Amino acid sequence: MLTQHFPALLVVVPLMAAPLIVFARRSLASWLIALLATAITFGIAASLLAQTMSEGTLVYAMGSWEAPLGIEYRIDAAGAFVAVIVAAMGLIVMPYSRVGIAAEVRSEEHYLYYALMMLCLAGLLGILVTGDAFNVFVFLEVSSLATYVLIAMGRDRRALVAAYQYLLMGTIGATLYVVGVGLLYLETGTLNLADMATRLVDVGDSRGVLAALAFITVGISLKIALFPLHLWLPNAYAYAPSPVSAFLAATATKVSIYVLMRYFFTIFGATEVFDARATGAILLGLSLAAMFIPAVVAIFQHDMKRLLAYSSVSQIGYITLGISLDSVEGLMASAMHLFNHALTKGGLFLVLGGVVLRCGGAGFDRLAGLGHTMPVAAFAMVVGGLSLIGVPGTAGFISKWYLVSAAMHDGQWWLVGAVLASSLLAVIYVWRFVEVAYFRAPPADHPAPGEAPLSMQLPALAMIAGCVYFGIDATWSSEVSMRVAEVLMYNPGVGQ
């Protein structure tokens, strides 16, 4: 049966598509291959989610070599959920890219763009599906290396600096992670994640484990862009080609958050991480700082891409806040916001990509009067912005609903105030855009740019529509996030 190979195919399909694209070379052909590959990948991810929801964890032995000898792929509802987000985003970005990169990437480099997108996709999905600690590192590097190049493709020369900055920070993060894995290997003698989890229970309290926890947490936090390790993110998002910004914003940090959740709840175990150590308190403090400081910084930006980037750092704080609560409700809120924020921010960056194409930049001076010159795009940005704020009827509201009720269940009433106060900051930065778009006259040199081409507009509007849809009917997303939280909390990888 083909379906039993789905965990492997999830990675293999995009991975094989990359060299094919390089052989194909021609822009149109590489686009078609990439489109086909992402469509297949999304189908596989969706079917994996359905399977894991009904049957629980799926285990796949690479090349029939059983663990711990061989590398094991292991996917449950939590991994499949994030995989669906990643694959769906890939599928949405592909049709968008055809026109989307035309203005930003030189035509002889188009095939490289598609090949790198495939590698990035394969790397991100690999992280989600693998059951091996070192393999996580390998896939992390695959996706990161692809990302560095993708960012450097940006038209602006500053993209090179941004990519370099990310390269340095990302490499430090990955190195810290691999040091942590090495320490764990020393303590437990295994790299298989499920094995590691069982053996760590016997190891008990040790300095090695503590050091591993510290290394892995900091290393992954760099990739998450958890405040104050977020410095690479605003430039990377701002100078990358628009489809890349959208894809990264919706996926890269989310996958790293998944890794952190995995290590916290499945490998180390919640007792070790939260009860015996101060990890929870530290994460809580950083999350709160993330919710406020970058949100204030976002208010003072003059470029929409940078504004959205800082908003991302702030919204990541909501997700890690849910993790730090160490409860099913908190984890569920995190999983929920992971999905909703990917939807919202991905959609916003896609809309913005069309705007940048037409207006020649995302600076506020270029966006002035957007409400008159590109009414559809401006309105879509407003709807996405409302979802960032968390206005009822948008996906962001559902996240906030669960996050606040998780804090209430935990008896942390002051957190309720913090979450809601932070969304008031979102009102301010979103409204900066509204006032620029609707109260300023369009720039004189660019009076009537017209709406973005349909191939860009439709995917963008579909995601913005998704923000509204999942804000009104959140039964599916709540059901899945609940399962994700339960899997992470009560199902520590072993014994299945």
Add this chain to the structure above:
Amino acid sequence: MTEDIQLISLLLTPLVGMLLLALAGRWPNLREAITLITAVVLFSESIQLAVDVLGGARPGLTLIEMLPGLTLRLAVEPLGAVFSVISSGLWIISTLYSIGYMRGNKEKKQTRFFVCFAGAIFAAQGIALAGNMLTLFMFYEAMTLITYPLVTHHGTDHARNSARTYLGVLLGTSIAFLLSGLLATWVIAGTLDFRQGGILAGHLGATGTALLLVLYMFGIGKAALMPFHRWLPAAMVAPTPVSALLHAVAVVKAGVFTIVKVIVYIFGTDNLMSLGSADWVPVIAGFSILSASIVALRADNLKRRLAYSTVSQLSYVTLAATLLAPISIVGAVMHIAAHALGKITLFFAAGSIYTAAHKTEVSQLDGIGRRMPWTMVAFSIGALSMIGLPPAAGFVSKWYILSAAMSLEHWLAVGVLVLSTLLNAGYFLPIVWRAFFREPPSDADDHHDEPHAAHGEAPLLMVFAQTTTAAMTIGLFFYHEPVLRLARAVAGAF
């Protein structure tokens, strides 16, 4: 089944209207015809609903399951029927008025104006029919957002800054306080449904209830309880029809409507009475009533004076609702209706004066009653209703509130009501006096007004609208039986 269609169509009618209006933007006559037809259809549906509710029907309909265990739901009870009828009925009249006003003043972006107007009515219907607090909250926020383009209609810096206050206060209070109150209610009571007797009884002690009540009272910023009232005067930058229908009727009434709903169906009057957790609200409301009146007394700008009068009158409803006696709840519901009619008349008159004479300040109104008799007579009737004198509707509601305060021996409330009546007389009667009994300024005194020096009445549609609402203000004094019956049903007793 027919009930379902009836409820859904109350929401769909303004929504379809919005869509058609947007499509018909190029043909002003068609566009205005659509607005009028939509308003008339909506009103007839709303009347039908009110008749059914008077007959004892309580239709309900679940729209969608939003979260597991939490639905978006419509359910009608008497108070909702009252609000639905008021907002849709006055929409017809204010549409007529708007057509006259927008054309008379050659306003720009009229299509957007009418679309957003219909949107605000859609939100008002949603609030009126909401079957649980979550549904109400959704429409409540929708109303804030859809009225934002109306407040900023002129697109000037002044409009933008005022709209910041508008949005900042309304969104800020609703997110910071109302949403947390809502979530706390959900966590504590496990439901957000509106039920007779409340859903919190027995779940929460006196202090907890009082704290939760703080979140609700200040979270419902649309009720303009001080110190969160600033948005209302700020909203006066909008064209006058917006001030008239939205900031005298739909938006502000949505606020006090929500307050009454929350007091009656979430907290429960008996529950609050026995816990004593609401004792502080009448004090704040009383303070709001008096201090807003004092500000109004000193305001020279006519719309600003009316806005502060609204702040004060809204707190009548809050005060009445939190006196917690059945008869005071009746007074609160009656006042929602009575104030709506009176205040819309006053705003209509202010808009007529602006359109015909381009005057905005009270001090410019000397002798204007001779040139605009219809307008100023309508204004005087509205003023009577604000003061609470017969034969205007304001007297009826004030009567109920006052007798509730008397029978409860709540002397603070009695004192506030009496003082406020004097203050109201103090800032409305001088305007009437100026208009009818002072000499108009000689032409030499106002060169800048010369083109308008020979003005007469406002356009016919506007005069018609204000005369109608003035007549209704008096009509409600003599015939308020249906409203009273609905109000009694809300109060649950006698």
